[in-house]
Each structure stands twice: as structure tokens, then as C-alpha cells.
Amino acid sequence: MRQNFVEYVRAWSARRKILIYLIAQSILLGLIVTTVRAWNVDVPSLAYVGPWLGAAAGGLIGIILGSKRSSL
Numbered sequence: 001m002r003q004n005f006v007e008y009v010r011a012w013s014a015r016r017k018i019l020i021y022l023i024a025q026s027i028l029l030g031l032i033v034t035t036v037r038a039w040n041v042d043v044p045s046l047a048y049v050g051p052w053l054g055a056a057a058g059g060l061i062g063i064i065l066g067s068k069r070s071s072l
Contacts, residue, residue: 014063014064014067017063017067018060018063018064021059021060021063022060025052025056025059028052029049029052029056032048032049032052033048033049036048
């Protein structure tokens with residue numbers, strides 16, 4: 001079953017992978033913001049958005065480079 005899923009995802013276009021990744025990251029950012037605000041902690045927004053932004057950008061670069069490699 002896992003092998004079938006892997007093959008299914010590999011067949012996706014780069015645009016589809018990026019769209020799904022951005023949707024998932026937007027949901028994650030919303031959860032992070034909601035959680036930090038619920039704690040009523042006086043934390044600058046860059047303190048919790050910065051690490052998320054770095055990880056999100058790294059994942060996006062990985063998808064793009066992986067898509068280019070698989071098409072070669």
C-alpha cells in the first residue's frame with residue numbers, strides 16, 4: 001500500500017506538489033499563531049514565524065530541486 005502511494009505522489013506535477021505543500025504550511029502557520037496567542041505570551045511575531053519561514057522555504061526548495069532531478 002505504501003509503495004502504491006509513493007508511486008501515486010511521484011506522478012504528481014511539481015505545481016501540484018507545491019500547491020499541496022503551501023496549503024499544509026498555511027494550516028501549520030495558523031496553528032502556530034493560534035497556539036501562541038492562546039498562551040497570552042508576549043512574544044514578538046518574528047520569534048515564532050521566523051523558524052517556520054526557514055523550514056517552509058527549505059521544504060519548498062527541496063520540492064523544486066527534487067522535481068527537476070526526477071525530470072532529468
